[in-house]
Amino acid sequence: MSNHETSKTLLKAGDAELEVDPRNGCRLTSLRIRGTELLRQGDKYGAFPMVPWCGRIELGQFRNGGERHQMPLNAAPHAIHGTGRDTAWRTVSTEGHSAAFTYDLADPWPYTGRVTQLVELAPDSLTLTMGVETYDNSFPAQAGWHPWFLRNLGTGKDVEIDFHPSWQEERGEDHLPTGRRTDPLPGPWDDCFGMPDGVDVTLTWPGLLELKVASRAEWVVVYDEQDEAVCVEPQSGPPNGLNTLPRLVTPIDPLEISTTWSWRSLA
Template identity: 45%
Template sequence: MEHLTSGDATLAIDPSHGARLTSLSIAGLELLVPPTANTFHWGCYPMAPWAGRIRYGRFEFDGRDYQLPLTMPPHAIHGTTYNRPWRRYNGAASFDIDLGPDWPFPGRAVQHFRLGPNRLDLTMEIHSDSEPFPASAGWHPWFQRQLGRGEPAQLSIQADSMYARDEHHMATDRLIPPPPGPWDDCFVGVRQPVEILWPGALRLCMEADVQHWVVYNEPEHAFCVEPQSAPPDALNIEPRLVTPEAPLTLNASLHWEIL
């Protein structure tokens, strides 16, 4: 386990379990859901080389059809790196991993973490080792609705539109005006920063150099605000080409104020 401390903030990173954040504690307030039996439902983990669901685990690229393992049947979800061991990479809080045997192209992912007294900066890179391939990436934080003090969280997100879902709960390529929540949806045209307020405890703002934000706030105990480089099912809807000369890089920051 890797631990970082700055001011009132402490961060724990578990390289053996996807280089995920297992804890983000600010002035003694734990923001993230602690470990559970379901690997998808706690901490803050990387989604690479795709984010969200891929319909039936299938996609086509350069005239060939590919089948991914159905990690959330009947679909593939959240990439190949969220629960595998990462290696230390060129720095105290940097890690990398190959994309693994379940991904049909040789490549690797890299994460960098930088903690300050009132902010956390994240960087992720997707690299191709030899040939072009489509990819997307993002982070999947699970925030607790109730902290150790104060009132339950209030999420403020303003967006122009979101991707309509079909009868299979899958994102389509059709954009619609956002209805009232709760949501399990991908938004675009998001005004940043996205704000999470725990009245009487903490205000957290999230920013990222991405156009897509997934919000999942159906559970009673927790919610997710996920910056992504592309929408769910991106390998079919909106693929981003990664080449040896042009990796996919995304950056996100969380900054906070103690109330």
């Protein structure tokens, strides 16, 4: 593998700098605006793709027709966040303010196919696009992103989260949606919300920066139970959706999802 394929990719646009590490699950390891880091640092953090599923799969099992498949229980008793974050991706191209990455689906995922991620940086925004296509059989899949935004950027004031979902997925004791929808409840959250008009969540670090997470996807998980960071996760379906709301990837109908983070200075 060439150095081009193994090294981190650095993109710059205006006052924005983005670092992507294809070897570590093609995660965004750094996003700096005017020199201020927005993402929690560490090999497990940054912002990683969730693919070919998002959140938890109940007991790590899902069906495709008459076949039952077992995924590794990396959040026992469940499987969580897909396999893409644990995979080395290939750098396909780096051109100007954008870069493209890909990897082939493989064990423990039981189906063959390809995942791509396109990263496009602008001075005031970042657009991420992910696609899942099959080489052979149709299969259920999901895709999304799991960013760890720093709760505090050093200004002394924690981030504020503003969004207006249509409903909240009731979460059972097993951390899976029960199938019942409720009115949105106040945080703290580790919960999935429905936004049928598209994900639209605003993060505000008072006096410093406002960042909007937007997507045509209709599902978002918000997680703010840790002191260090908050997560706003646009995704193509709810947790355990491979079982409860399967979206098939077929030879003529690949899965595609995108999200745009746009920001403006408040300083």
